[in-house]
Amino acid sequence: MSIKVLIKYPGDGVALEKNSKLAIPQSWGSKTVGDVIGLFTKAYNAKSDIQLAPENMHVCGEDGAKIYSDAIVSMTLGDHCDYTLHPGVHIKFSGKEELQVNAAGVPLTRCKNYGCQQMYDEEDNEEGSCRHHTGPPIFHDTMKCWSCCRDRKAYDFENFQLITGCSAGKHSTVDPSIALHSRHTVFQGERAETVPETASAPMRSISDYNVKEGGITAAEDFGKVLRQERRSSRHAADGTAKCQRKGCGKTFDFEANADSSACTYHEGQPVFHDAIKYWSCCADKKCYDFETFLVVPGCAKGVHDDGVINI
DSSP: OOEEEEEEEOOOSSSOOEEEEEEEOGGGTTSBHHHHHHHHHHHHHTTOSSOOOGGGEEEEOTTSOEEOTTSBGGGTOOTTEEEEEEESOOOSSOTTOOOOBOTTSOBOEEOOSBTTOOEEOTTSOOTTOEEEBSSOEEEETTEEEETTEEEEEESSHHHHHTOOOSEEEOOOOOOOOOOOOOOOOBOOSSOOOOOOOOSSOOOOOHHHHHHHHOOOOHHHHHHHHHTSOOOOOOOOTTSEEEOOSTTTOOEEEGGGOOOTTSEEEOSSOEEEEBTEEEETTEEEEEESSHHHHHTOOOSEEEOOOOSSSOO
């Protein structure tokens, strides 16, 4: 299962701006963010007189926070998330980093467990010495959490990295390499790039993926449903019906549906732009999290609509 990202390059007054949608296969989970930057710049340089140097670039998340170019893809990039490319080097572990050794002079090894990444001595790797996460990270719009610790959420990458592991065990050099998941953000941008095939797994554009596999985000699917005209509704045997107004959806007694203020709903349409979600009638109430968007209170009142009555 691949993850899909949108990389935006705003340009610098000389180099032209460009947006590219990329589908990154699961086999790239152990590669670095710098490899993804290299993929973008390769396509950009092929069609531009101005050449971008991938080793001198970095990306920022939707919250503007810088992302290390030597960070691991499967632990850093979120599915259906947007990233902006900027000039400048931003790495965590320098290539000239001093070699760390134990008392006997044996080099230490970096742990690959989720949420650890510490250097450890393979000869002194006791049970309980590693605090880590057992599930992969989830990036949902600007929200970040570990799938094994969904109750501990962060909204910037620095705080996400500080979430302590929920499990104790031994350090490991085995790469979890589990694809990220979370299908909520709707893309807005230019056409997807055609990515060269690799020996392991071909990379495909998002548009190609959707055509062949019918992929669709939850937010986009939800938005299409909300934009439909009023649907017919079957009354339940107990005398109730479900309100069809946008933003309501409550179950009500249709025989006693006379209160002109019983239903609180939205008169407009849902708007999904990049990571932002809001109702067109309540443009001042913008949300970045899908669950928060669903509970934005309506701005109009009226009787409930069962999809059959003429209101």
